[in-house]
Amino acid sequence: xxxxAKVWISHSPAQERYEAVLASGDVTALDDVVVGYVxxxxxxxxxxxxxxxxxxxxxxxxxxxxxxxxVLEDIxxxxxxxxxxxxxxxxxxxxxxxxxxxxxAVPQ
Numbered sequence: 001x002x003x004x005a006k007v008w009i010s011h012s013p014a015q016e017r018y019e020a021v022l023a024s025g026d027v028t029a030l031d032d033v034v035v036g037y038v039x040x041x042x043x044x045x046x047x048x049x050x051x052x053x054x055x056x057x058x059x060x061x062x063x064x065x066x067x068x069x070x071v072l073e074d075i076x077x078x079x080x081x082x083x084x085x086x087x088x089x090x091x092x093x094x095x096x097x098x099x100x101x102x103x104x105a106v107p108q
Contacts, residue, residue: 009067009071011074016041019034020054021033038067046080046082049084049086068088072099081102082102084103
């Protein structure tokens with residue numbers, strides 16, 4: 001398991017994207033690496049989570065779970081519900097029922 005403490009989450013509302021960034025450990029360094037991201041579409045009362053990507057070389061280290069957890073916490077703090085179109089987010093919510101109250105069924 002990777003040292004998750006070195007990952008921080010960046011949110012870009014203009015791009016409708018959250019990114020997981022692996023810190024280099026050097027405060028003055030500019031070589032932090034984006035290991036993955038969650039794309040979304042913001043609606044007035046909901047956030048549609050469309051896609052989760054973790055770069056292949058960082059896969060299997062828990063970064064996706066850490067990223068999705070942070071995204072869901074941020075959305076909850078803003079009082080919105082989630083439409084989990086992304087299959088990873090769907091499975092995450094199924095495995096973490098503490099987020100099920102904010103999930104809205106995906107339209108078919």
